[in-house]
Amino acid sequence: MASIEEYLEQLKKELRGADRAVVQDALSDAEEYLRTALASGAGEPALDDVIEAYGSPAEIADAYRENEALISRAHVMPVVEAAVPEPVPVPTPPDTRNVFLKFFGVFAELRTWGAFLYLLLAFGTGIAYFIWFWFGFGFSLGMLPLIIGVVIALLFLFSIRGIALMEGKLVEALLGVRMPRRPLFTRRDVGFWGKLKFLLTQRQTWTTMVYMNLQLVLGTAYFAIMVAFISVSAWLIGRPIAELVYDLPAFSTGNADFYTQYWAMPLVMIGGALLLTATMHLVRLLGKMHAGLAKVMLVSE
Amino acid sequence: MDDIEESVKKFQKEMAAGTSSLVLLSVLARATEPMYGYQIAKLIEAGFHETGIIKQGALYPVLRSMESAGLLESEVEPSVSGPPRRYYRITDAGRAALGRWEEVWDQTRKFVETILTGGEGNG
Numbered sequence: 001m002a003s004i005e006e007y008l009e010q011l012k013k014e015l016r017g018a019d020r021a022v023v024q025d026a027l028s029d030a031e032e033y034l035r036t037a038l039a040s041g042a043g044e045p046a047l048d049d050v051i052e053a054y055g056s057p058a059e060i061a062d063a064y065r066e067n068e069a070l071i072s073r074a075h076v077m078p079v080v081e082a083a084v085p086e087p088v089p090v091p092t093p094p095d096t097r098n099v100f101l102k103f104f105g106v107f108a109e110l111r112t113w114g115a116f117l118y119l120l121l122a123f124g125t126g127i128a129y130f131i132w133f134w135f136g137f138g139f140s141l142g143m144l145p146l147i148i149g150v151v152i153a154l155l156f157l158f159s160i161r162g163i164a165l166m167e168g169k170l171v172e173a174l175l176g177v178r179m180p181r182r183p184l185f186t187r188r189d190v191g192f193w194g195k196l197k198f199l200l201t202q203r204q205t206w207t208t209m210v211y212m213n214l215q216l217v218l219g220t221a222y223f224a225i226m227v228a229f230i231s232v233s234a235w236l237i238g239r240p241i242a243e244l245v246y247d248l249p250a251f252s253t254g255n256a257d258f259y260t261q262y263w264a265m266p267l268v269m270i271g272g273a274l275l276l277t278a279t280m281h282l283v284r285l286l287g288k289m290h291a292g293l294a295k296v297m298l299v300s301e
Numbered sequence: 302m303d304d305i306e307e308s309v310k311k312f313q314k315e316m317a318a319g320t321s322s323l324v325l326l327s328v329l330a331r332a333t334e335p336m337y338g339y340q341i342a343k344l345i346e347a348g349f350h351e352t353g354i355i356k357q358g359a360l361y362p363v364l365r366s367m368e369s370a371g372l373l374e375s376e377v378e379p380s381v382s383g384p385p386r387r388y389y390r391i392t393d394a395g396r397a398a399l400g401r402w403e404e405v406w407d408q409t410r411k412f413v414e415t416i417l418t419g420g421e422g423n424g
Contacts, residue, residue, distance in 0.1 A: 025365065026361075026362075028384065029338060029358070029361040029362075029365075029387075030358065030361075031384050032337070032338060032339065032384045032385075032386055032387070033338060033339050033342070033357065033358065033361070035384055036339040036380075036384075036386070037339060040339075053342075053346070053356075053357050054356065054357050054358040055356030055357065055358035055359060059356055059358070059359070060356070060358040060359065063356070063358065063359040063361075063362050064362045066318075066362075067362035067363065067365065067366045068362070
């Protein structure tokens, strides 16, 4: 094999169809080893010998595939266990019980609260990414006429990759989707212009920029949706206390106050609880969709 | 003849797959400071002399999976010349696991030796 780039290209081919994040990890592991071996070996070791010790692209691809299969099995197991409803000793029709538990069990699942936290955080990260992007973009553009502007642009592009990695870790921790666990490697032997060109030709650089803007819109929408649904649920559930204890009417027009009928109180509260639970299902769904989006936009091919 | 070579290779691979996590965890338990993949691979190679039993590249995914199981933790640090390196260190959970793994290894070794030597000494 002629070069490290060629090896990585073949490894990528061998890993075709594997999880994108696994591919990225495998490539940076191989790159770390091969470059370190070439740099530190005594008397200019030949690349072929180094590859012989490291393993051929096919062997290495197999190793990552086997391992990832083990890991995801280990990750999935507890989730599967949690999804199985506890057997209830009271003899009730099993069908309704399962649906009931499945519906309300959403509160007991860690994944729900991870997504909940993520969607709340997205409001803040969305604003931060948006500000950083336009600040960096404008600043780089404004300084471009000066020589120093190119350096600033390069630093800005590096910061974008840092954000992609950080956001990926957040997504993996809270939404439970495998994302790259280490930064993408940038070659050190290509010089300043090579680095700039590499960053500018990476699809991930541009999609991350789009993501940074999209996050503001999505984060705001998530926040608005959650606040709206949760406050309506809380309003419904809180009716008895608001009306019976604090004497606050459900509705007021200019000359009349409307109160909930006593017989309707339980129904209103149940409605609120149902709405709240449905909101948590929506939160999970949004989290899942957002994780898919992040994976497409933040992980390089 | 080729068939035998083939079976030897397959057996080597299976043995490596079964023991590499024990070897890696034990190396990191003895290490006084965090180590990165290439260092670990070279250390193992030096102890073995016979290269090719474990492909060095196959160690990386094992490190990664042990990290996600909480037995190891890692940090990426830029290096002066070359790509950034991921430094691994063993966690308390990793040390606890290693203790149990060594027991299992001891039992397995004794069992296999007993069988290989024809079940002498009442096994």
